[in-house]
Amino acid sequence: MSGYRLLPFRFLRFDDARTLAVNEAGEFLFVAHDDFARFVRRELSPNTDVYLDLKAKHFLFDSDSAVPFELLATKIRTKKSFLGGFTSLHLFVVSLRCEHSCSYCQVSRVSSDRTRYDMSEETARRALDLVFRSPAPLLKIELQGGEPLLNFERVRQIIVDARERAERERRAIEFVVTTNLALLDDAMLAFFREYGVCLSTSLDGPAALHDANRPRPGNDSHARTLDGVRRAREALGPDRVAALMTTTRASLQMPEEIVDEYVRHGFTSIFLRPLSPYGFALRSARANGYTTREFLDFYVRALDRIIAINAAGTRLVESYAQLLLTRMLTPFATGYVDLQSPAGAGIGAVVYNYDGDVYASDEARMLAEMHDRRFLLGNAHRDRYETIFGGATLRTIVESSVAESILGCADCAFLPWCGADPVYHYATTGDLVPHVPTSAFHEKNFFLIRHLLSLLERDTTARDVFWSWLREEAVPLQAEVA
């Protein structure tokens, strides 16, 4: 063949000088506007570096070699490999009760009525039957609440049963308990140790902020959390306890303090999460709420601090940036259900509520607590696996969340790194498909991807830190020789 032909790609005018080109597998290249214009008009000379760059990254092909097609196919298959295993993450709401009364908490109840809000033994068994129908090569069971330790008997039963079944069926299984740690005692720790359970907790920042966000009797949530973290690390190992933070209006002013608090207490990762627009969070929006723009300003300041800390030799990964960067810079797939296409709701993760109701995601469950049962997939007592996981509700969720077919996303240069979150879109607009120009989901991801790209482009320290987050080793390569 003479000349060259184009392969599928997306593009964006990135700045005054350069166009960003992204191929279907998410590999990207910055090209001068002139060169880009020549490239699409098929006037680029084969002797130029930009021609070779575009060819090697599979934006064009100029022979009948099978290489570009075979490699692109393999890379796209790898990026979409999260689909192959089907539902891997199974969340159990073992109790809706909690002794905290956090202002942003979506659904939990301060109540002593065990029969009403705790998962029963029978419900847990039925839910486990569903879990083990999943074909996923690795099963992850996450026990949450409310506060799951208020129903520790159920936690124990689920973990013991699941482990035994996994051994019998020779399947890999992992356990996480999401808890505020306030009720954690030695017997529980011994049990978690025996079963290799990881703990995930909440830490919003310094004591004043954390305790204001998370009231409980005695107002000692921060102290109790850190005490729990210390004891859990001692019993389970330092890497078995992770923390998540939720950004409230009060957090916006103190990104540096929040980050420093994580470093001070020896965490190696932090997840800067915005409030989710569900449950009680919506009702308390006036007190807690802020615009997406305000959150992003907060995020950028916090990220700057995090980068500086890493560059100085202390590892602290920001989990959302790490997720985006993995999608942008590596050939591998990620399993984060809220940022993939199609979305992972139901097909990547699923929630078993205390009463046996099965929801496509935790957000879907919260919506149901607000009396909208749009994403109820079925009930563990009444429905079969096939109806729950093959029914119309889940099919609709999947069909509506193929970002490649969403207006706006379909032509977006960032699509291979982005995704869709139909439950979020529905909760905020009433439609499973986003209206891109006004979507906060879009605003956040578009901004963050662009921000990470410009850091990668102009800030070698940030670039080195980002790459170190994608490796196992602790320090950026630059710091190695220092």
Added chain:
Amino acid sequence: MKLHELARVSGVERTLIGRVTRTPLADARARADAWLLVDDSVLPCDPRDYLGILAIGEPPHVENVPLAHGLRQLAYLDDGDVVAVDPFGNVRALYRRASQHNFILVTEQCNSLCLMCSQPPKAHDDSDRLVEHFRHIDLIDPATAELGITGGEPTLFRDGFLALIARCKERLPSTALHVLTNGRLFYYRRFAEKLGAIAHPDLVLGIPLYSDVDTLHDHIVQARGAFEETVLGLHHLDRYGVRIELRVVLHALTIPRLGRLAEFIARNLPFAAHVAFMGLEMVGLVHQHLDELWIDPADYQRELVDATSIIRNAGMSASVYNHQLCVLAPRLRPLARKSISDWKNVYLPQCNGCSTLGACGGFFQSGTKIRSRAIQALA
């Protein structure tokens, strides 16, 4: 250290391959496989049921026993080494038990003709060597830690190559095999599948990739379509569970796109366990293409730092071979490995007093004339 010497022979009617022994052997079957090595005309035992006698000094006289004598260069041979003696008097050390660098040169033929080939291929059919290779494998010590399989292009014998790997698995189950191949024949999926099916417990293929674009790679290996064959071959090998190490030779043609090549590897070949960046060896065809290939290593340190960082950031390991330590950027020195041979290295007058003399690979004997301007003893 010489591996070959011309000796005077008598009674050798075909190539005889055997294990060297200096001490008399009790086991009759072991004697039949053994060359009895003597330093002078005094024999330590009755040699009649040995494979033959290798004599360093004066030849002893024994009727009807093959003899090779007059050896000088090969006087270092010792128990357990394997030698081949042919009717013309060629004595070749095939295997030295004390060496870390034993290999089987499967064939001298090749389907590529790399501009910098250190052992230019020969055209004649040498498939009759296979018989010798099998015997070679049967005779070497099963305690050998590592064995190289090289060429030429060792896969050219196809089923013969597969049979060699299978034989190694059977006879030398705890010996790591390191195969140097251009990987082109694994373009044929079935061939890769058959190699995978042997399930050798400790096998790595070292496969060169010189560019992220086909035209440049094909030019360097002087074979059209080689890039396509190698790249698709690599994917086939991965599919069948064969471990891969990539090898990149650094010269004036590979340096300009070295970073792009590293990106290509990280994105398209992330299953490769290791990427080796090799300095140009000043032997073989290099001399004919020196104008096209030569670049002072001092002038590509930045490119090499970038490329190794890209590889390591992608979670693969990177190492640097065939470089004098003083020429390498300080942050590359921890990645430097001594070159794979243990006898051809020499040092220069400039090296006197260098603090890294022990760790540095120095120079190939043939490579001291054309060298980096940056050679300088390190403090």
